Amino acid sequence: MRRGAEADKPSRVYDRGSEWGALSSFVNRPLPHAMLGIVSGRRRMGKTYLLRALVERCGGFYFGATAGTEAESLRQFSAALAEHVGSPAPFSFATWDDAISYLFGLAVPGRRDSPFLVVVDEFPYLVKAAPELPSLIQRVIDRFQIEESGMRLLLCGSAMSVMGGLLASTAPLRGRAQLELVVRPFGYRAAADFWGVADEPELAARLHAVLGGTPAYRRQFLADDVPASMGDFDDWVCRTVLAPFSPLFREARYLLAEEADIRDTALYHSVLAAVAQGNTTRGGIAGYIGRKSVDISHPLNVLEDSHLLVREADVFRAGKSQYRITEPLITFYEAIMRPAWARLEGGQAAEVWARSAERFAAQVAGPHFEALCREYVLGPGRSLLGRSLGDVGSGVVTDSRERRQIQIDVAVVESGSGGGRPAVTLLGEAKWGTVMGTNHLERLERARELLAGRGLDTTRCGLACFSAAGFSDALRREAERGGVLLIGLDELYGRAMPTAVLP
Structure with missing residues (x-):
């Protein structure tokens, strides 16, 4: 295995820089004992693609499990391991205990002078066929936490409930893992670049509202069928997601x-x-x-x-x-x-x-746009918050006088510390299909007033209007006076820079 693999992410692996760095650091950590890593994520996220690339770069053994009986799964694993070590004949392990013991034996000092990367993909299939596997791995991991070993074992799977349970509560592998990596969808900006639509924010936002940041949908499912422009979006939806012969349909x-x-x-x-x-x-x-x-x-x-x-x-x-x-x-x-x-x-x-236009706007694009705005404040728009490290979320402010509830789509709240009061540093409202005006700003101002009355510190609280449809001239004039942030699709996708409003 070559050292410095963390700098060698293949160009064909799009984005995933932090994931690659974590994996290669895990493999190359100079620890003379066995190490265990858990890699999970929903299907279609590119986990297998990423891990195969890691094995190609670092060397090692990759095994992709399939659904089957215990005997068949053990036979497949034995054959793959025999091929890896260059055995002229397949191995015939009687039990999984024998197979795991042999596997770890390949990583002991004297057998190799560098870490031995082993990737077992779709591990939940094996656990279903052989429920004792986590306990067997725990026993041998514990042994080689004392004895020297170059084993770097990565267990990967898409069944999130199964993978999450491997390290939970009283599970055998609890406390044994040095890496727990969840491969998530691309962020909305990375997804726009991946689909090649970053120059058209409205198209990028609509596309993301339908398919999110799942990488497999573009190439494996749609063979690079990308909407050519906003004018092509409706036809694209009909010929892909809504077409009964499309892989995306079901x-x-x-x-x-x-x-x-x-x-x-x-x-x-x-x-x-x-x-x-x-x-x-x-x-x-x-x-x-x-x-x-x-x-x-x-x-x-x-x-x-x-x-x-x-x-x-x-x-x-x-x-x-x-x-x-x-x-x-x-x-x-x-x-x-x-x-x-x-x-x-x-x-x-x-x-x-x-x-379906109204339903798409109200039930799909609208709520999704609100989530994108919160993602923006957490990530690309982080600089707007100045020194604030508060929690980003949403909430409801009750206005007893007006007998109404004010929905806050984007809020940043700092918990009080050292006797200080909790502070609100941002209140925002997000609209997908509505041109926002001063009435939206007045609602945010009223919410800020109510929160101050409840004892929260709002002295540094900025107000933000997020809209995919634009802003009225009156609201723009208010924003020019300061204290109000206007963020449209161009700002969300980095084609324009908003003015910071927080100290």
Whole structure:
């Protein structure tokens, strides 16, 4: 294995610089003992592509498991290992214990003078066939934490609930891993570059609202069928996502069915449909699907463990939270495709899409745009916050006098420390299809006033309006006077620089 692999990320591996750095650092760490790493992430994120590239660069043994019985899986592993070491005949291990012991024996001093990288991909398939595997690996890892070993073992999988459980609570491998890497979708800016649409922010935002940052969708699924312009977007949706012969047509269903802990897919689709249609609280979800709140705890937990659903706390109201679907394609499916499934299967994509404009704006693009704005403040727009390191989220401010609730789509809140008061450093509202005016600014000003009345420090609180449709002249004049930040699609995608408003 060559040293310095961390500087050798292949050019064909797009983005993933931090992931590559973490993996190559893990492999090359000069520790004379065995090391374990866990790599997870939903399907289509490019984990296998990344790990194969790592094995090619660093050398080592790669094994991709498949669904099968214990005997077949052990036979496949034995044959792959025999081929790796150059054995003229396949190995015939009687048990997984024998196979794991032999594998670790290849990394002992004297057998090699550099770390030995081993990647076991789709590890959940092996665990399903041989549940004792984590315990066997734990035993041999513990042994070679005392004895010298160059083993660098990476276990990888897409079943998020299974991979997350490997290091949880009383699991055998708990406390044994030196690396826990989750390969996530590309950020919205990286996704725009990957699809080649960064020069058209409106197209990039719409594309991301449908497919998110999943790299496999462009090349493996669509063979580089990219919308040529905003004028081509509607036709592109109809010929790809909504076309019954397209690989993307049933992809949202497959994403749900692939999770090991999901049995009653109808129930889980109902939960996701509830969230996609704006029922984002536990009570709202339960009411939509006709269940009691206590009865949906398990599906909510499973969807969270699968990284398909995330619970986001209200930054202004303790104990309150909302759920959000993390995979844009699932939101698109539940809001647009599932209600018209029979028509889509009958080839009526153009008719269905033509009648879905309002639903797409309200249930898909609008909520997605709000999430992009929070991602912007966390990442590319970080400099706007000055010295603030507060939590970025959303929340509701109750206005008792006006008998209304003010939804804050983007908020930055610093917890009090050393006896200081909690501070609000940014309040923002995001609109997808609305030209924002001074009435939106007045609502934010009122929220700031109310929060100050509740004892929060708002002396450094800036106000921000995020809009994909633009801003009125009156609002622009207010922004020119200072204290108000206007962020449109050009700013979100780095084609224009906003003026910082926070000290």
